Amino acid sequence: MARRRKEIVNVEELSLGGTKPPVGVTVGEMFAEMEATLKLSSVEDNGGFDRRVRGTEINRPGLAIAGYFDRFSHRQVQVLGMTELSYLASITERKRSDIFNKITSYDGLPCFVVARGRRPPPALKVSARNRGIPVAVSGRRTTDVIALLSDHLRDKFAPRLAFHGDLLDVYGVGVLILGPAAVGKSECALDLIGRGHRIVADDVVYVRRRITGELVGDTKESIREHIEIRGLGVLNVKQLFGIRAVRKSKNVELIVKIELLDPKEDYDRTGLDRTVVNILGIEAPFIVIPVVPGKSISSLVEVAALDYLLKRYGFDAARVFNEKLRAEIATNYQPDKKGKP
Amino acid sequence: MAAIRKKVTVQQKYGLHARPASSFVKLARVFEADIILEKNGERVNGKSIMGVMMLAVSRGETVYLEVDGPDRERACERLKSFLEDGTDE
Numbered sequence: 001m002a003r004r005r006k007e008i009v010n011v012e013e014l015s016l017g018g019t020k021p022p023v024g025v026t027v028g029e030m031f032a033e034m035e036a037t038l039k040l041s042s043v044e045d046n047g048g049f050d051r052r053v054r055g056t057e058i059n060r061p062g063l064a065i066a067g068y069f070d071r072f073s074h075r076q077v078q079v080l081g082m083t084e085l086s087y088l089a090s091i092t093e094r095k096r097s098d099i100f101n102k103i104t105s106y107d108g109l110p111c112f113v114v115a116r117g118r119r120p121p122p123a124l125k126v127s128a129r130n131r132g133i134p135v136a137v138s139g140r141r142t143t144d145v146i147a148l149l150s151d152h153l154r155d156k157f158a159p160r161l162a163f164h165g166d167l168l169d170v171y172g173v174g175v176l177i178l179g180p181a182a183v184g185k186s187e188c189a190l191d192l193i194g195r196g197h198r199i200v201a202d203d204v205v206y207v208r209r210r211i212t213g214e215l216v217g218d219t220k221e222s223i224r225e226h227i228e229i230r231g232l233g234v235l236n237v238k239q240l241f242g243i244r245a246v247r248k249s250k251n252v253e254l255i256v257k258i259e260l261l262d263p264k265e266d267y268d269r270t271g272l273d274r275t276v277v278n279i280l281g282i283e284a285p286f287i288v289i290p291v292v293p294g295k296s297i298s299s300l301v302e303v304a305a306l307d308y309l310l311k312r313y314g315f316d317a318a319r320v321f322n323e324k325l326r327a328e329i330a331t332n333y334q335p336d337k338k339g340k341p
Numbered sequence: 342m343a344a345i346r347k348k349v350t351v352q353q354k355y356g357l358h359a360r361p362a363s364s365f366v367k368l369a370r371v372f373e374a375d376i377i378l379e380k381n382g383e384r385v386n387g388k389s390i391m392g393v394m395m396l397a398v399s400r401g402e403t404v405y406l407e408v409d410g411p412d413r414e415r416a417c418e419r420l421k422s423f424l425e426d427g428t429d430e
Contacts, residue, residue, distance in 0.1 A: 017384050203385075227391075228391045
């Protein structure tokens with residue numbers, strides 16, 4: 001069987017570089033995005049929605065509530081569960097208000113979340129209001145609150161790369177289209193939208209790596225659902241084509257680079273070798289399509305997506321073809337005619 | 342042959358909204374060099390209008406121009422003065 005060669009393309013040449021991880025997520029944003037997931041029943045902002053969560057860790061302040069403050073992780077989101085609440089119920093009101101006075105005096109404490117839909121103790125409410133710290137109540141169990149919040153924050157703080165290109169969902173395959181300015185990326189994207197596919201991002205694509213190892217692409221909210229086409233200007237894809245033409249994010253599975261045809265360049269003709277790009281430690285298949293007059297880039301991208309699907313489901317056309325060819329060559333071979341064995 | 346990186350304070354009265362952004366991109370495309378515009382660590386291609394508009398740069402904000410290519414000196418100079426002179430506000 002033919003050996004498959006693998007080439008790795010340097011991502012630095014393709015991307016605009018890493019974007020700084022966000023300095024923090026504001027508590028307001030976090031609660032707004034997590035409202036449904038966490039089943040938040042009440043959120044008191046206390047004027048502190050601009051406070052920032054700066055990491056992915058979540059703290060249960062049980063030990064601090066019991067009076068042990070060495071190593072109190074005050075910069076993390078504080079989640080109060082049944083343990084904290086039942087301990088608090090066992091002490092006097094005076095002690096409760098002392099303890100919350102002390103806890104809320106720590107600088108940079110982002111917010112409190114009370115789990116299981118329990119009412120926050122009045123002492124907590126008073127101290128939080130005095131210091132401007134938001135308090136939310138979640139209908140979920142404590143462990144679920146912690147898992148969901150930590151997942152959300154890990155996603156927010158995941159390493160990100162920015163690309164100049166377009167991201168589309170083509171037959172369910174996330175295709176990142178790259179290439180130099182004015183080569184026709186947006187036009188190709190528009191063509192694909194016309195053929196029934198969905199766009200995630202035009203011009204600026206953010207790709208991040210999830211803890212599960214997938215690459216996820218999206219774009220900044222302000223330009224989402226828009227596309228810029230030379231001669232037409234900025235278009236709103238959702239208004240023009242409807243909801244079926246857009247999506248918010250998509251796993252990035254295939255990287256396609258469009259470039260002007262370079263006659264000297266040796267483009268892949270067999271499909272036997274595998275070229276990949278290493279993006280944030282994850283390898284994604286990479287193909288280069290040269291632009292030639294009269295060639296429809298978008299239909300080539302469609303076929304590339306289908307071929308990717310076929311490979312994922314176990315059928316590698318180039319390899320199967322070559323194996324048949326080799327078998328035929330072997331039967332045609334007659335050692336006595338050519339002399340050499 | 343390293344890229345040039347310059348700090349620029351944008352002077353367009355209403356910031357880089359659609360019109361000045363498109364003039365900036367038009368100017369950037371004249372040059373062969375690769376042009377990156379950066380604000381608060383967010384990097385976009387200076388030849389892409391959506392990218393430049395996405396940065397939503399307002400007057401007085403600091404951005405970085407990163408220019409690399411054969412004509413980088415001239416490209417950087419022209420784009421820098423475009424932003425500093427508040428052209429096309």
